[in-house]
Amino acid sequence: MVVASTNAFSKEMAIRKRIANIYNKREENFPSLREYNDYLEEVEDMIFNLIEGIDVPAIEAKIAQYQRENADQIMIAQARKAEEYAAALAASKGQPAQSDGDALGQGPQAGSSTGPQGHYAPAIAGGIAQPRPTQPLPVGSFPDMLGGEYEDDEKTKLRTERAAKAGGWSLEISRKRALEEAFGSLWV
Incomplete structure (x- = not known):
């Protein structure tokens, strides 16, 4: 009995994680709160239907089409989420978040491979910072x-x-x- 509910819970969490990585717009992406709420409601309806097995092929086709049409926005939102996570992690450890200027070698420690004692800063090859990866890895x-x-x-x-x-x-x-x-x- 517990195993069945655990499997249902893990199935729901996997579906929610997958959909959240694709449908990742925020309130500031919409002109009005009403449109944002409609977007959230549509996403929740899709999640519910996928969990319950209702009209799955049509929903999967809709998701694939949305991914094709909004691939750039999805990647940007995932990169933004990763940067916010890194900043929150640094803040939770009591370290100031590294700004883009510091990451590009324009900060106070430009040219050095270590920051404050014991901390790592990215190495700069030939005075030029290495480019950031263009596509984040999927969470799962x-x-x-x-x-x-x-x-x-x-x-x-x-x-x-x-x-x-x-x-x-x-x-x-x-x-x-x-x-x-x-x-x-x-x-x-």
């Missing part, structure tokens, strides 16, 4: 951090079950507690 394409290989549904399910057991959780305890709480709330 990174190898598993533990095993160095890609995870399929079976490995994800097995890892989830092992983590639950390691944490002391079991289905029997959960059922027993639910029954005790249900019967404990009855008034005679």
Whole structure:
């Protein structure tokens, strides 16, 4: 029972992640809040239909067409998201975010390969900064951090079950507690 809900949850999360990487416009991309809300509603309808298996070929065709028509905007939004993530990560570590001027060698440490003590700054080859990559990697394409290989549904399910057991959780305890709480709330 728990496995079925875990599979449904992982399916939904995979669909949401995939659609969010494609349909990634923000409110500032729209002239009015109403149009933005319509866009969000359309995206949620597509996600729901994909999860439930309703008219999947038509939705997949619509997604493919949207990807072809908006490929540049999708790449720009993914790059912007990666830069925002990097800035947030640097801020969470208490380090100031590196500006584009610093990254291009125009900052106070131009020409050096290290920044403040112990920190890495990109090397500059021949006084010219290396260009940024033009296309970010898709979020789901990174190898598993533990095993160095890609995870399929079976490995994800097995890892989830092992983590639950390691944490002391079991289905029997959960059922027993639910029954005790249900019967404990009855008034005679």
